[in-house]
Amino acid sequence: MELTKQKTYKKVFDMACADLLRLDLQEQSRKGDIRYEEKGRSISLEIPFFDENILLTIPEFSFTSSRKGATVNLVTKIIILHYIVHASGIPLHTEQISYEDIGPGARHYLPVFEKRVAKPLVTAFGFNRDAFLEAGIALGAQEEVYGSASFTLNALPRIPVTFILWEGDEEFPPSIKILFNPTIAGYLPLEDIVVTSKLAATRIIRAARLKYAEEVIE
Numbered sequence: 363m364e365l366t367k368q369k370t371y372k373k374v375f376d377m378a379c380a381d382l383l384r385l386d387l388q389e390q391s392r393k394g395d396i397r398y399e400e401k402g403r404s405i406s407l408e409i410p411f412f413d414e415n416i417l418l419t420i421p422e423f424s425f426t427s428s429r430k431g432a433t434v435n436l437v438t439k440i441i442i443l444h445y446i447v448h449a450s451g452i453p454l455h456t457e458q459i460s461y462e463d464i465g466p467g468a469r470h471y472l473p474v475f476e477k478r479v480a481k482p483l484v485t486a487f488g489f490n491r492d493a494f495l496e497a498g499i500a501l502g503a504q505e506e507v508y509g510s511a512s513f514t515l516n517a518l519p520r521i522p523v524t525f526i527l528w529e530g531d532e533e534f535p536p537s538i539k540i541l542f543n544p545t546i547a548g549y550l551p552l553e554d555i556v557v558t559s560k561l562a563a564t565r566i567i568r569a570a571r572l573k574y575a576e577e578v579i580e
Contacts, residue, residue: 393451488536
């Protein structure tokens with residue numbers, strides 16, 4: 363099963379590489395707010411991705427993370443390629459929307475979105491707003507004023523994602539709300555938005571675990 367999944371990802375990756383080579387890379391970089399640099403026959407694109415910068419070199423399609431010892435997995439590579447390919451250059455709006463309101467077909471993916479993104483965050487932080495907020499700040503998020511605790515992470519240059527926690531108590535269960543800029547459909551397909559949000563949730567939970575481990579060591 364895992365081998366089949368990897369083969370599917372590899373096919374999607376190859377298609378994304380081919381799509382990118384057919385585009386004006388300098389123009390797409392401008393639309394996606396990505397640093398573009400030509401070095402001889404190679405082109406380097408520097409893409410901010412959460413709390414790291416990823417350097418993409420073309421035509422080799424090599425990916426290098428700014429985080430020491432970090433590797434860039436295949437799923438992340440696909441997300442980055444799709445972001446560049448789909449970058450529309452549409453300016454960010456001031457309002458925010460839920461996943462199901464992003465566009466036609468979003469409601470179809472909503473159960474998957476809730477299972478993969480919201481539920482793990484509720485399980486991890488439903489009764490610990492401080493740990494939730496501290497984890498977000500550790501990833502470079504901007505604190506917001508909604509709910510019991512909230513913050514906005516920039517997954518990619520034009521993909522801000524806002525996470526809002528309502529902490530649970532004896533009367534009410536905890537809940538998480540995740541909001542997007544309405545322009546997100548002009549930068550990523552619906553499936554990729556789910557995956558990117560899951561990567562965000564995973565990083566938030568991991569950041570909390572790392573902080574806890576550091577406190578235990580101290």
